[in-house]
Amino acid sequence: MKVPFFDYSRAYTDDRADIMRIIDTVAGRGGFILQKELEDFENNLAEFCGAERAIGVANATDGLELAWMTAGLKPGDEVICSAHTMLATASSIVVAGGIPVPVDIEQDGLINPDAVSDAINSRTRGIMPTQLNGRVCRMDKLMDIAKKNDLLVVEDCAQALGAKYDNKNAGTFGFASAISFYPAKVLGCLGDGGAIIVNEPELYQTLYELHDHGRGLDGKVKRWGRNSRLDNIQAAILDFRLKTYDTVIYRRRSIAGLYQSRLGEIEELQLPKGPSLTDVNFDIFQNYEILATRRDELKCYLRERGVGSLIQWGGEALSQIGELGMTAYLPATEDYFKRCLMLPMNCFLDDDNVHYVCDVISDFYRS
Numbered sequence: 162m163k164v165p166f167f168d169y170s171r172a173y174t175d176d177r178a179d180i181m182r183i184i185d186t187v188a189g190r191g192g193f194i195l196q197k198e199l200e201d202f203e204n205n206l207a208e209f210c211g212a213e214r215a216i217g218v219a220n221a222t223d224g225l226e227l228a229w230m231t232a233g234l235k236p237g238d239e240v241i242c243s244a245h246t247m248l249a250t251a252s253s254i255v256v257a258g259g260i261p262v263p264v265d266i267e268q269d270g271l272i273n274p275d276a277v278s279d280a281i282n283s284r285t286r287g288i289m290p291t292q293l294n295g296r297v298c299r300m301d302k303l304m305d306i307a308k309k310n311d312l313l314v315v316e317d318c319a320q321a322l323g324a325k326y327d328n329k330n331a332g333t334f335g336f337a338s339a340i341s342f343y344p345a346k347v348l349g350c351l352g353d354g355g356a357i358i359v360n361e362p363e364l365y366q367t368l369y370e371l372h373d374h375g376r377g378l379d380g381k382v383k384r385w386g387r388n389s390r391l392d393n394i395q396a397a398i399l400d401f402r403l404k405t406y407d408t409v410i411y412r413r414r415s416i417a418g419l420y421q422s423r424l425g426e427i428e429e430l431q432l433p434k435g436p437s438l439t440d441v442n443f444d445i446f447q448n449y450e451i452l453a454t455r456r457d458e459l460k461c462y463l464r465e466r467g468v469g470s471l472i473q474w475g476g477e478a479l480s481q482i483g484e485l486g487m488t489a490y491l492p493a494t495e496d497y498f499k500r501c502l503m504l505p506m507n508c509f510l511d512d513d514n515v516h517y518v519c520d521v522i523s524d525f526y527r528s
């Protein structure tokens with residue numbers, strides 16, 4: 162049996178007939194840029210998240226950049242982020258004129274609120290939690306810290322559409338946040354795409370203008386801006402997929418449950434917390450990231466038996482990248498990145514695929 166980590170072609174072929182119909186309808190009408198399908202999707206997305214507004218953008222990285230650009234960061238201003246996140250989190254701070262300060266993580270790989278507190282100084286202007294692997298950080302603590310220290314919060318929720326903390330959606334805690342529709346994300350499109358979730362109504366106009374050449378909803382220029390629009394065809398496809406998004410989350414959570422039941426007893430592994438309906442976290446399992454003893458050997462063993470796996474961010478935490486001036490020794494991060502590995506987690510897997518992955522892993526630790 163072959164279980165690829167992610168099968169990109171199926172992101173299209175599984176929905177081929179619907180996608181062709183959507184493209185034909187939208188393109189046949191010439192509806193390419195800033196059309197009704199985009200507006201509908203933005204409204205449905207905001208409603209799904211329980212957010213004020215949403216704005217489609219070209220990708221999540223742009224969304225994060227635009228969010229920080231509204232914050233008026235000054236040279237030397239610091240923004241604290243997690244060491245376990247994509248480079249895009251940090252680069253969005255840099256593009257907006259600030260300095261990213263990566264801090265250490267908790268057992269689950271998410272930013273440690275105590276490490277955030279410890280990193281605060283007179284130059285700190287913001288906190289940027291990453292809602293990693295489809296799980297929300299301890300936002301009660303983080304929002305408390307932000308409030309006490311008068312800090313801005315932008316969430317990187319590229320991986321967390323639909324994840325909740327204490328019944329509140331990822332993306333709705335800070336003043337703004339961004340979601341990614343990269344094809345391998347839980348809600349993926351057929352290329353690049355993203356959205357800004359806007360929680361401060363006064364900021365909506367500004368963010369809207371920034372993403373469309375500084376033009377307002379009336380088409381008049383109000384400021385310098387850029388072009389970071391979400392294509393209308395992509396928006397139409399995303400709107401179609403959003404309708405069944407709950408079943409996608411349900412399936413991912415049941416795969417996580419299956420992994421938990423099959424791998425939970427293996428001492429050499431540390432698994433993500435299993436899906437629970439009573440927990441304060443409601444996870445959507447963008448990724449299934451385990452910590453594994455003899456990780457590199459396990460990865461080879463899986464590959465030789467047809468199972469794809471991936472080490473996130475090419476195996477480097479932000480604090481371990483030599484070239485960009487963020488290097489720091491963060492003990493929990495160092496330990497985590499020696500052992501972390503992502504197993505296949507997506508709706509193309511059937512139960513037999515998951516059982517096969519678990520059989521191979523069980524064999525590896527038995528031998």
Ligand SMILES: *Cc1c(COP(=O)(O)O)cnc(C)c1O
Pocket residue numbers: 220221222223246247249250291317319320340341342343353354355
């Ligand atoms: C995917 C991802 C991004 C970037 O999203 P794009 O849409 O590709 O720009 C940013 N942060 C995290 C945590 C991600 O996983």
